Amino acid sequence: MKVHTEYLTFETKKRMAFVHITPQVEAAVKKSGVQEGLAFVSPMHITASVYVNDNESGLIQDIEEWLEKLAPSGKNYRHHQTGEDNADAHLKSLLLHHEITLPITKGKLDLGTWQRVFYAEFDGQRPKRVIIKVLGE
Amino acid sequence: MKVHTEYLTFETKKRMAFVHITPQVEAAVKKSGVQEGLAFVSPMHITASVYVNDNESGLIQDIEEWLEKLAPSGKNYRHHQTGEDNADAHLKSLLLHHEITLPITKGKLDLGTWQRVFYAEFDGQRPKRVIIKVLGE
Amino acid sequence: MKVHTEYLTFETKKRMAFVHITPQVEAAVKKSGVQEGLAFVSPMHITASVYVNDNESGLIQDIEEWLEKLAPSGKNYRHHQTGEDNADAHLKSLLLHHEITLPITKGKLDLGTWQRVFYAEFDGQRPKRVIIKVLGE
Numbered sequence: 402m403k404v405h406t407e408y409l410t411f412e413t414k415k416r417m418a419f420v421h422i423t424p425q426v427e428a429a430v431k432k433s434g435v436q437e438g439l440a441f442v443s444p445m446h447i448t449a450s451v452y453v454n455d456n457e458s459g460l461i462q463d464i465e466e467w468l469e470k471l472a473p474s475g476k477n478y479r480h481h482q483t484g485e486d487n488a489d490a491h492l493k494s495l496l497l498h499h500e501i502t503l504p505i506t507k508g509k510l511d512l513g514t515w516q517r518v519f520y521a522e523f524d525g526q527r528p529k530r531v532i533i534k535v536l537g538e
Numbered sequence: 539m540k541v542h543t544e545y546l547t548f549e550t551k552k553r554m555a556f557v558h559i560t561p562q563v564e565a566a567v568k569k570s571g572v573q574e575g576l577a578f579v580s581p582m583h584i585t586a587s588v589y590v591n592d593n594e595s596g597l598i599q600d601i602e603e604w605l606e607k608l609a610p611s612g613k614n615y616r617h618h619q620t621g622e623d624n625a626d627a628h629l630k631s632l633l634l635h636h637e638i639t640l641p642i643t644k645g646k647l648d649l650g651t652w653q654r655v656f657y658a659e660f661d662g663q664r665p666k667r668v669i670i671k672v673l674g675e
Numbered sequence: 676m677k678v679h680t681e682y683l684t685f686e687t688k689k690r691m692a693f694v695h696i697t698p699q700v701e702a703a704v705k706k707s708g709v710q711e712g713l714a715f716v717s718p719m720h721i722t723a724s725v726y727v728n729d730n731e732s733g734l735i736q737d738i739e740e741w742l743e744k745l746a747p748s749g750k751n752y753r754h755h756q757t758g759e760d761n762a763d764a765h766l767k768s769l770l771l772h773h774e775i776t777l778p779i780t781k782g783k784l785d786l787g788t789w790q791r792v793f794y795a796e797f798d799g800q801r802p803k804r805v806i807i808k809v810l811g812e
């Protein structure tokens with residue numbers, strides 16, 4: 402059994418941003434030497450998510466607006482009484498579900514034609530970490 | 539360590555449909571010979587989800603209406619400028635979270651009394667694939 | 676390869692409740708002897724979730740109100756024609772996504788500074804089970 406771990410760091414320029422990270426996950430799978438198994442990818446923060454969907458800029462904007470509609474920023478959240486202003490970022494992270502697991506077959510991510518891995522940042526402009534854990538044989 | 543992979547294909551008659559797939563996942567677990575481990579089940583598409591919940595037809599209709607309310611179809615999404623008309627299917631897939639992991643104990647899915655595995659299709663009427671990856675010993 | 680399984684039981688006093696369970700998951704990881712791997716944590720019910728976020732009481736109340744807004748209780752759901760009254764609890768479980776996977780590095784949960792594991796109960800006041808499956812080497 403092989404287990405391989407990597408950490409990525411992202412510092413987005415905007416508070417909310419979507420970063421395509423399939424190449425980094427593929428590279429981690431290759432480095433692991435795992436032929437058959439699973440890749441687990443997760444932010445190490447609670448105001449960000451890793452998800453799988455389309456790498457199409459219009460859709461990414463649709464996702465951004467949809468998240469803002471269902472988990473709006475700037476509201477009078479109780480969490481803000483602690484001095485924080487990012488309750489919406491926590492809710493957006495929950496809505497998109499914060500982590501992802503991916504299948505590995507014959508040494509590669511076994512994804513469909515349009516499946517791409519994204520890091521979704523909801524409270525950026527500071528360094529944030531993502532963990533990749535590859536497990537298999 | 540054992541790793542077993544299977545692919546299922548679904549072509550639903552309606553654009554949106556919910557297919558009960560616990561028997562297929564159980565069959566894959568049995569075939570794998572894994573006694574203790576995890577089963578990973580995911581669509582290979584970004585307009586579908588695999589989730590765990592109740593096999594009760596009224597609730598399934600409630601889920602369908604709820605998804606349509608929170609991620610409505612037919613809206614003027616940016617994604618539709620590419621010629622697509624299925625932005626809502628992407629959002630529904632994100633809302634339900636696209637993949638699932640399940641525990642295996644003593645050679646069987648270790649689920650509670652009412653837990654059932656479903657394939658949720660949001661843009662059907664064409665062949666779509668699901669991957670099952672069983673991992674353990 | 677090591678696989679370790681534990682079951683926890685919760686009986687919350689209120690119908691909806693959030694229980695911090697990081698210590699129990701850490702204890703299961705320690706007992707497993709796994710140094711590198713994954714911990715899978717899931718309710719064995721379809722009216723509860725396990726999720727990762729902040730252990731801050733204000734935010735937890737924000738999450739509770741947000742879930743109630745997006746998946747309201749007491750509505751005239753089809754599921755209630757079966758005699759049930761908890762359709763909202765099913766929708767809340769789907770919204771928060773019902774299970775979680777966590778990374779293990781050097782024998783411990785490899786979480787960021789603020790990441791905590793929670794059991795979210797949406798239809799409590801009766802004994803409910805959670806399964807922890809630790810897998811690795």
